[in-house]
Amino acid sequence: MMTRITRLGRHGCDLVEALGRAGMFLGQSLVGRPSVEGFKLWLRQMHFIGVLSLAIVLVSGLFIGMVLALQGFTILVDFGAEDALGQMVSLSLLRELAPVVAALLFAGRAGSALTAEIGLMKATEQLSSMEMIGVDPLKRVVAPRLWAGFVSLPLLTVGFSVIGIWGGHLVGVEWLGVYEGSYWGNMQSSVDFVDDIGNGMLKSLVFALVVTWIAVFQGYDLVPTSEGISRATTRTVVYSSLAVLGLDFVLTALMFGELG
Amino acid sequence: MNDSPLVVVEGLRFSRGDRDIFRGVDLTIPRGKITAIMGPSGSGKTTLLKLIGGQLAPEAGRVTIDGHDVHALSRKKLFALRRRMGMLFQSGALFSDLSVFENVAFPLRVHTDLPDAMIRDVVLMKLEAVGLRGARELMPAELSGGMARRVALARALALDPELILYDEPFVGQDPISMGVLVQLIRRVNDALGLTAVVVSHDIKETLSIADYVYVIADGKVMAHGTPQSLNVDQDPRVSQFMHGEPDGPVPFHYPADDFYRDMLNAGNAGEMR
Amino acid sequence: MKRSKMMEFGVGLFMLAGIVGIIFLGVSVSGLTVGGGKDTYTLQANFANIGGLKSQARVTMAGVTVGRVENIELDTEWYDARVTLALDSRLEDQLSRDTTASILTSGLLGEQYIGLSVGGDPDTLADGDTITDTQSALVLEQLIQQFVANMATD
Numbered sequence: 165m166m167t168r169i170t171r172l173g174r175h176g177c178d179l180v181e182a183l184g185r186a187g188m189f190l191g192q193s194l195v196g197r198p199s200v201e202g203f204k205l206w207l208r209q210m211h212f213i214g215v216l217s218l219a220i221v222l223v224s225g226l227f228i229g230m231v232l233a234l235q236g237f238t239i240l241v242d243f244g245a246e247d248a249l250g251q252m253v254s255l256s257l258l259r260e261l262a263p264v265v266a267a268l269l270f271a272g273r274a275g276s277a278l279t280a281e282i283g284l285m286k287a288t289e290q291l292s293s294m295e296m297i298g299v300d301p302l303k304r305v306v307a308p309r310l311w312a313g314f315v316s317l318p319l320l321t322v323g324f325s326v327i328g329i330w331g332g333h334l335v336g337v338e339w340l341g342v343y344e345g346s347y348w349g350n351m352q353s354s355v356d357f358v359d360d361i362g363n364g365m366l367k368s369l370v371f372a373l374v375v376t377w378i379a380v381f382q383g384y385d386l387v388p389t390s391e392g393i394s395r396a397t398t399r400t401v402v403y404s405s406l407a408v409l410g411l412d413f414v415l416t417a418l419m420f421g422e423l424g
Numbered sequence: 425m426n427d428s429p430l431v432v433v434e435g436l437r438f439s440r441g442d443r444d445i446f447r448g449v450d451l452t453i454p455r456g457k458i459t460a461i462m463g464p465s466g467s468g469k470t471t472l473l474k475l476i477g478g479q480l481a482p483e484a485g486r487v488t489i490d491g492h493d494v495h496a497l498s499r500k501k502l503f504a505l506r507r508r509m510g511m512l513f514q515s516g517a518l519f520s521d522l523s524v525f526e527n528v529a530f531p532l533r534v535h536t537d538l539p540d541a542m543i544r545d546v547v548l549m550k551l552e553a554v555g556l557r558g559a560r561e562l563m564p565a566e567l568s569g570g571m572a573r574r575v576a577l578a579r580a581l582a583l584d585p586e587l588i589l590y591d592e593p594f595v596g597q598d599p600i601s602m603g604v605l606v607q608l609i610r611r612v613n614d615a616l617g618l619t620a621v622v623v624s625h626d627i628k629e630t631l632s633i634a635d636y637v638y639v640i641a642d643g644k645v646m647a648h649g650t651p652q653s654l655n656v657d658q659d660p661r662v663s664q665f666m667h668g669e670p671d672g673p674v675p676f677h678y679p680a681d682d683f684y685r686d687m688l689n690a691g692n693a694g695e696m697r
Numbered sequence: 698m699k700r701s702k703m704m705e706f707g708v709g710l711f712m713l714a715g716i717v718g719i720i721f722l723g724v725s726v727s728g729l730t731v732g733g734g735k736d737t738y739t740l741q742a743n744f745a746n747i748g749g750l751k752s753q754a755r756v757t758m759a760g761v762t763v764g765r766v767e768n769i770e771l772d773t774e775w776y777d778a779r780v781t782l783a784l785d786s787r788l789e790d791q792l793s794r795d796t797t798a799s800i801l802t803s804g805l806l807g808e809q810y811i812g813l814s815v816g817g818d819p820d821t822l823a824d825g826d827t828i829t830d831t832q833s834a835l836v837l838e839q840l841i842q843q844f845v846a847n848m849a850t851d
Contacts, residue, residue, distance in 0.1 A: 207704070207705060207708055208701075208704065210708040210711070210712075211704045211707055211708050214708070214711050215707045215708060215711045218711060244803065245808075247803060247808050248808065254726050258722070258726070284520075285520075288515055288517055288520070289513040289514070289515055289517035290517050290518075290519055290520065292474075292479060292513065292517065293511065293513050293517035293576075294519075295477075295479060295503075295506070296477055296479070296506055296509065296510070296511040296589075297506070297507075297530065297531045297534070297579075298503045298504070298506040298507040298531070298534075298535060299503075299530075299534050300499075300503065315712075318715075319711065319712065319714075319715030319718075322715050322718035322719050322722065323714065323715065323718055325718070325722060325726075326718045326721055326722065329726060343762070345755055345762050345765075346755060346808070348725065349753050349754065349755055349765060350753075350808060351726055351727075352725075352726065352727060352753045353751040353752060353753035353754060354751075355726050355727040356727060357722075357723055357727040360727065361719075361722050361723065361726070361727055
């Protein structure tokens with residue numbers, strides 16, 4: 165019994181220590197003056213993190229929009245309410261699916277790559293040698309990746325929503341024959357720019373912060389062996405998916421729910 | 425140049441988990457000489473370099489470089505001090521997304537405001553010194569292990585440091601590139617008059633270039649002296665290491681129960697764990 | 698150098714696409730209107746009760762959409778709802794002065810919209826005129842109440 169309590173206590177201490185380390189890591193990375201050099205590094209990471217994730221996010225968005233329209237139509241048509249299809253597709257996407265699914269895809273595509281890349285730099289002593297040259301790897305390697313992640317995911321989420329709504333239009337209007345004016349009109353009358361689009365973007369920004377932070381920290385903090393890298397990569401995807409889904413509930417309750 | 429030692433290590437203690445790596449190590453590294461630190465694998469030689477470079481913090485004891493206590497410096501001052509050091513890592517640790525030229529130029533670009541033309545001259549000079557001026561456009565992935573280490577040497581020398589730390593420079597090299605590296609380390613030291621610390625367990629090569637040698641085992645300095653004096657040292661542990669005898673005070677066997685009893689107990693072996 | 702230019706171009710395009718996307722969401726999905734709609738003209742109509750009519754709802758004539766509801770506000774003179782309609786400009790000076798506007802529901806639970814039907818008056822409605830003949834929305838609760846009251850008196 166005593167040993168169990170002791171073990172629990174040790175896990176607790178480890179957890180707090182890890183959180184503290186992660187927090188310090190984030191703080192030390194983000195504090196600093198912007199510079200031309202930093203901008204160039206950021207731009208490079210925007211390419212790797214944002215532009216290269218675009219394809220998977222857009223394709224998923226298109227299909228999710230199309231499926232939403234298909235599913236929604238079969239239900240709504242029973243009530244003679246197929247005119248509300250645009251409203252349904254756009255609200256589901258903007259409030260919920262685009263931020264969450266884009267964040268999950270982002271964790272799988274960019275997050276795991278970030279962890280593996282930084283982990284490999286650590287395993288091959290590149291981070292150490294940078295330190296010995298007198299350059300802080302937190303500023304040089306970590307910070308541009310964090311900032312690129314923060315900017316990329318909200319942009320990817322916008323892309324996801326837009327193409328999803330277009331996919332819904334394709335299925336609902338072009339194929340199933342919902343009246344085009346009511347698809348857009350109903351959407352416009354029910355979607356509010358601040359409440360729906362703004363809150364969706366806010367969600368996505370929070371997810372961007374969490375996913376990028378987890379990915380980069382896992383890479384920086386891993387055991388520098390090939391096994392350590394593969395474990396850390398898995399942990400990145402698992403932790404960030406759980407964090408995204410959990411936070412999504414909290415944020416939804418605060419933004420749209422009656423719980424707040 | 426004054427005669428006080430450049431690096432002084434006093435009473436250094438460090439442990440990783442439950443394992444003590446250093447139990448009170450004292451070293452002095454004189455200026456302008458090559459000091460070798462030798463010891464069997466796993467004796468924490470690389471850890472010692474990281475402690476000197478301030479990447480790890482000791483539990484007790486201190487490291488002073490040119491009068492500065494490395495572990496009492498602020499992060500900013502530590503990074504400033506590191507500009508006066510160069511370190512050659514075991515794997516070379518070249519930045520894999522930069523070409524050979526850019527790798528060597530990296531310290532110059534971040535620490536100086538030199539115009540591009542001058543950076544180019546310095547980089548080509550350093551690459552010429554290690555014989556790889558022709559390889560400047562290659563990426564690190566295209567280099568052999570020995571070449572990567574030579575490029576890393578050129579990078580470590582880019583800012584003309586006062587102190588250079590070599591971490592296992594000879595490990596895993598074929599005889600030719602080993603010879604090249606031995607010669608380079610000696611020549612660089614003679615030409616630039618810098619202070620070098622070589623950590624290695626390759627006895628022959630290390631003794632051929634070192635001015636002074638420390639042997640570390642069991643977390644302590646076991647012996648120190650010039651290469652000549654260590655070669656004739658009568659201490660059995662020193663002579664085992666220096667002459668590479670398989671068994672002796674450092675046992676061939678990992679500590680275990682009596683062999684005969686262990687064989688008879690074969691059936692219980694699984695349960696005992 | 699060329700490769701890095703390509704990369705910068707790609708990132709620029711990516712960010713531009715994001716901004717365009719946000720604008721698209723704003724204008725076309727949430728219906729933020731920035732000018733536009735030049736080929737419409739407006740008519741006013743007062744309703745005693747608009748039920749669940751929303752702005753952007755469509756306006757139809759014989760089932761064909763001819764415009765949309767631009768604005769709904771409370772008329773503080775009569776305390777009824779003042780609805781502004783934006784109609785296709787091809788219909789300008791075509792609708793007779795006694796045109797009826799009624800609030801209808803598509804299906805049992807569907808959205809509400811405005812249906813127009815023309816009368817026989819030779820005079821026509823011009824931009825900014827008011828439709829006088831209106832029919833309010835059917836409110837389900839009122840219908841049921843009436844029905845129950847009738848049952849009780851029987």
